Amino acid sequence: MQSIMIVVLGIIGMLLGWFVYSKFIASKIFRLDENFVTPAHELRDGVDFVPTNKVVLWGHHFTSVAGAAPIVGPAIAVYWGWVPAVLWVVFGTMFFAGIHDMGALWASSRHKGKSMGALAEDVIGKRSRSLFMVVVFLVLLMVNAVFGVVIAKSFISQPNAVFPAWMAIVVALIIGQLLKRNFSLIPMCVVGIIVLYASVFAGSYIPIELPETLFGLSANANWIIILFIYAAIASLLPVWMLLQPRDFINGMQLLVGLFLLYGAVFFSLPDITAPAFNTQTAVDTPSIIPLLFVTIACGAVSGFHGIVSSGTSSKQLNKETDARFVGYLGAVGEGCLALITIVAVSGVALAASPEEWHEVYSHLGDGSVSAFITGGANLIQQGWGLPVDFSSTILATMVVLFAGTTMDSGVRLQRYIIQEWGEIYNISLLKGGFVATMIAVGTCLLLAFGAGGSSGSGGMIIWPLFGSTNQILASMTLLVISVMLIKMGRPAKYTLIPMTFVIVMAFLAGVIKLKEYWLAENYLLVTLDAVVLVVSVLVMLESWSVISKFKRESKASQ
Template sequence: MTTLLIALGSMILYLIAYNTYGKWLGQKIFKLDPNTKPPSIELEDGNDYVPTKKGIVFGHHFTSIAGTGPIVGPALAVIWGWVPALLWVLFGSIFIGAVHDFGALVVSMRNKGKTVGDIAGSVINPRVRFLFLLILFLALTIVLAIFGLVIASVFKQYEAAIIPCLIQIPLAIIIGLFVHRKGANILIPSLIALAIMYLSVAYGDVGVLHDWNHHMGEKWSPLTWCSLLLIYSYVASVLPVWTLLQPRDYINSLQLISALALVVIGLVVAGLWGGAPVEGIRPPLEIAAPAIEENVSLKQLPLIFPFLFITIACGAISGFHCLVSSGTSSKQLRCETDAQFVGYGSMLTEGFLAVLVILACIAGLGLGVHLENGTTLLGLDAWNSKYLTWSTSSGLGAKVGAFVEGSSNFLTAMGLSTTFAKALMGVFVASFAATTLDTACRLQRYVVQELATCFDSKKESTASATKNPLSILKNKHGATIFAIIVAFGMAALPGKPGAAYGTGGLILWPLFGAVNQLLGGLAFLVILFWMRNRGLSTWFVMIPAVFMLALPAWAMLYQIFVASIGSETSWIENGRWLLVSIGLTTIILEIWMIAEALMAWRKLSNQDEALIEGVTE
């Protein structure tokens, strides 16, 4: 019953937050105006700036920001205990994450759909724009290098998910072309596509399809998957958004939200009647994990503060979201008032997803973990089989596996087969990762193009500008190709000595949490200055900004010089020089950017004082 109450209470809390705090931000602080012409209409170009219904933008935005972040992070963080993980997800998403996403979306819409990195130049100073864009480039390169490996890992574990995920691409293109050319409503064709996708989950691993799945899952190397996924990302990035990005994300959102609904229904069934029968008895749904883990040394846990707050990124707050808000969604909203639904609402939806992940791992696992020898573990034994120590539970496969098994136990409680349930949850995880990958590639294209303009000389003639080798990076094809080549270079490396080529994302994985959260703090800084320049109240942005600038920097410096996560030695002692160099570079850029911001803030304060003195005289 506790599990059910947590799920129900979280849902109610999020609804209250959306209709109170979110509404207050939209109406009283940002003063959203339905009559203001948004960038999608003012700059409509049929490619990036496309006026779109808020339901479709919500689908794109939610699936892009979610990815595997709200699955992988919470699935690992519960090892510290489910109470701290749950509290950070609930209150972090309401007061920090949703404010961050909503603020970045509004600020971008009020600045012609520019990215937060570009806006930093106008609200602080041009040097900060360049610094921010460099950090964005680093962060997105890490995302592109890692998420291809995440998808490859999911396909390796759950081969039945491969065909259903591949089918989504042609379906999305057909729907995009049909809706754009015929002007038809997207809902009906999307529902048909949704039905086809569920049929592909049910029958996509039968007969010859099973052989294909097995061949691709077993025989294709991580390098092969990374190559194909980055090529796909290139295509998705340069095509008009209505061709593939929008329809794929929309039908994905329908599938993912319907899958979430099934998980909730399964949770209710398991809570009232127990899980699927084990030896003829339905096990009760109970929380198997400790509320707060006391055996810290036995479990080999890192410090809960600050590492809990970078382990759970998506689900509470994620810096990557500011890129989606200001990079793609702000160019598609056709009405300014839709920003609350898309910006604030999507983050709360992701927070609820993270809550369900926590419940799947702390209670769903307890309904049964099936071992290869035919034994089924229940309750605490099932929990311990996945969370014995930090090192045994911290791998990508272990975290994804804990969620898939726990959530599929909710589905089997409804009478669905184990095979279908695990395939559906595998598709769920891989689809989220794929939408993040193609959106990240499009965002990296914008960042590369903006960086290229930083090297332009105002005095340069048109003829000499054409000879400038960097001018090719202003072109969408040149910028995208550069982005995927850099990402592929990192991803193609072996993740560790003796590992397969294409697992290079594992090298960068320890950086992901800290860099991602630091990006959120820097985005808050831009939002803060934008609001300060307009005389708006800033306290509710100031506090999260300081929190999100300090914690990730602390976590990164701790790993560089003291002890890395899951080890008693630091990155320097372990000779992990790539992590040390990228980590220190990021910290230096952060300190430089904060110093520039403080000087700009002081200048603004002096101007205010001068203005006040002038008025009083």
């Protein structure tokens, strides 16, 4: 089968979701009102609450949520076969992710731009806020630890990407300073992209590698430590100095990457060599149900998106009706990235025959980011004629920049939660930014090395646990939206059905991984997994109590 069929059918499905389903949900269920005064106007302060053009806001939202996860997850999950991976990405985007992201924006906007944790307190109850904060913190902890490992592995396997990855930070810092001095944004971004791709070209000829052993640690371990030192510094800098200009650069980089990959498919028409359904899996391979639905988290549905939607995007919503454009279309963009990832790791660009493909994907977890970079680079070479080394550096840099930006934001958000705990429980030590950042980074390093050993090389064992926790958070967000709808007397089945499916799959996956971690005597992950499972049950019970109470009061008043 030609990969172009996957691309065309996948895009048609997502477009149907955008033009038909999202329009129905926006107008009939959420009932988005363009005359509603959004928090961006009501609480406008020129810093956090700023009315923003929907196209610009979509760019911010998309680059914030589109980290490395929609590459990592699909590149692993294709092991079960490309058909289930494609189906979950397409239908997950249409009926789960888009509704989740648009709903989180709408719900937060209706509550003065509050985060999902604070919103849970308003909608469900005070106890739910603390439970939400625990899950959000754990999601951020895991995503930071995983992406630290992903970047380190990319630096080891693709040393050509090291120079452009760090050069992008220098460019972003310069752009931040120029923008602060009122230089025009668009010319700065154009110049920044030109410099970035010049550094990509240079990186192809100047690979940078750490010694195999330094200070008694492997190169992989040293990269992880260096990355978290950077993340700690970056999270303490003002957002205008580094985070915002990096968002602009990454947004441009992502659009260029998607253009090259999708264009290559249409120009070269590559065949698929991966099995539609893999019947030659290793004996220790876990069941596709429920593990598929947590392996592909971002790219189908992601609780992390709810953090972004309610954390920053809702505060910049110019009109409530823009929530559809920003939220649903942002999910479609990430679905497109996940879809092209599946194509890149399933076709002749990666393996010329089914036998060669099975050599690359001999066990679950094989391939992953390295398969995406290799397959994507060969695909670009076949479609556009660009050198493979240059194409590999482009894609490796793209992965690193996405993961790095997520680490920047993730550590910053972890710091916010720790400082908030300091305020709630009146612990002065936790209120300071430096101490909170050190705790955030320290816990990330503890997880990266605690799960993967002193080298950090096995840190990807965290991924299924991250997927389960992330999906549980997504179901909790959908639950809050559902409770809001029920209280407003509107149909809630369009959010309750996805919520029920996601929580069942995520909970089952969490139980399966709990057993595996226990047998492997990895008690750190056993503890984290158990905490997430218990918290999710408590939130569900709390929500059911609120819904039951509301229904009783409604009947009594009739």
